[in-house]
Amino acid sequence: MNAGDAAEPDEVWLRPVTNETHLKRNTVHHGALKKWIAPPDDPAKPWKLEVSGRLRSLVDNISADAVQSVDAQKAKLMASGKPVPSVLKYCGILYSQANDVRAIAEFDGDVIFDPTEDPAHANIVIKDKGLDEILTVTDTLIRKLVFLQANQVSQNALFSSCA
Amino acid sequence: MNQVSQAFTSGRAGTGQTNITMTGMPAWAVGAAMFTLSLNPLGTGVSTLSNELARAQQISPFARKDGFFDRVADYASDDWDGDGAVAVSADEVANARSLLNALNVSNPEIVAGSDGSICMEWIRQSSTGEKKVYVDVGPKGKVLTFARFGQSSPIEKHFNEYGPDVIDHLRVLFSIYAA
Numbered sequence: 001m002n003a004g005d006a007a008e009p010d011e012v013w014l015r016p017v018t019n020e021t022h023l024k025r026n027t028v029h030h031g032a033l034k035k036w037i038a039p040p041d042d043p044a045k046p047w048k049l050e051v052s053g054r055l056r057s058l059v060d061n062i063s064a065d066a067v068q069s070v071d072a073q074k075a076k077l078m079a080s081g082k083p084v085p086s087v088l089k090y091c092g093i094l095y096s097q098a099n100d101v102r103a104i105a106e107f108d109g110d111v112i113f114d115p116t117e118d119p120a121h122a123n124i125v126i127k128d129k130g131l132d133e134i135l136t137v138t139d140t141l142i143r144k145l146v147f148l149q150a151n152q153v154s155q156n157a158l159f160s161s162c163a
Numbered sequence: 164m165n166q167v168s169q170a171f172t173s174g175r176a177g178t179g180q181t182n183i184t185m186t187g188m189p190a191w192a193v194g195a196a197m198f199t200l201s202l203n204p205l206g207t208g209v210s211t212l213s214n215e216l217a218r219a220q221q222i223s224p225f226a227r228k229d230g231f232f233d234r235v236a237d238y239a240s241d242d243w244d245g246d247g248a249v250a251v252s253a254d255e256v257a258n259a260r261s262l263l264n265a266l267n268v269s270n271p272e273i274v275a276g277s278d279g280s281i282c283m284e285w286i287r288q289s290s291t292g293e294k295k296v297y298v299d300v301g302p303k304g305k306v307l308t309f310a311r312f313g314q315s316s317p318i319e320k321h322f323n324e325y326g327p328d329v330i331d332h333l334r335v336l337f338s339i340y341a342a
Contacts, residue, residue, distance in 0.1 A: 024272070035276075073245030080242070088245070135299070
């Protein structure tokens with residue numbers, strides 16, 4: 001797969017949740033997505049918003065990567081002498097199959113491979129809604145993305161090979 | 164104690180308590196807050212809207228994350244999450260408290276947004292489906308509002324600054340939310 005390619009229909013976009021205060025019963029607070037949704041850096045891209053995440057097929061170990069990421073956040077805070085919030089931890093993942101993203105009626109979305117320093121990086125892109133409707137997009141994503149708690153990821157058939 | 168700390172520790176919005184943070188609060192908001200204080204507290208059986216919201220809170224124990232304003236100093240400096248988050252400013256805290264006091268609604272679920280915003284949400288189930296209201300205060304003085312009531316189309320409106328028009332708009336939304 002090349003950068004800019006659309007993900008295969010059965011590919012899975014996922015995003016670890018790493019702040020415990022963002023958790024709700026079986027989803028996350030809308031504020032959790034603030035970190036992930038933004039207009040593309042390149043305004044020439046044919047979409048208005050993108051949601052940062054990863055492709056399952058390119059991740060070796062979801063949990064290990066998430067824990068490592070949280071550890072890096074904590075280390076950065078400690079190095080700067082700041083308190084380390086106890087709520088920073090790997091809590092689980094939000095995910096959706098690419099096909100399901102494309103089937104969302106509330107917006108025109110897709111999943112696009114976009115490798116960065118993370119070779120598995122991919123975005124859910126929203127073509128027809130911009131910053132003026134960011135909470136509408138956020139709410140739609142919260143209802144459509146599936147949340148799996150950290151201890152359930154390895155038990156899910158979609159992730160058993162890379163949990 | 165500096166101004167930021169004072170704003171973070173004085174008063175507690177949405178609890179029916181009478182202490183009001185004055186930092187950065189415009190005169191109209193003080194008036195609105197004083198009017199609010201004249202109302203009966205939540206759950207007394209006098210105000211339908213208040214009782215409905217109090218009941219919604221009782222139904223949803225996860226809605227009781229009311230400690231945000233006790234913890235908000237944790238978000239007072241940049242990079243509070245070790246991942247580039249923007250600090251939540253004292254002005255945004257004051258605006259959020261003022262807004263909650265003016266509305267006199269149940270405690271929302273509140274989290275800090277990584278962009279420096281204060282993200283609040285109210286969700287309840289009703290006979291017509293799920294009802295929800297989102298209000299994001301900040302950054303840079305802006306207020307973003309969103310509501311969805313059952314299967315109706317979402318209502319999203321952004322304001323460049325916190326003021327009476329924000330409260331007026333939210334009062335309309337919460338009247339539908341409670342209905």
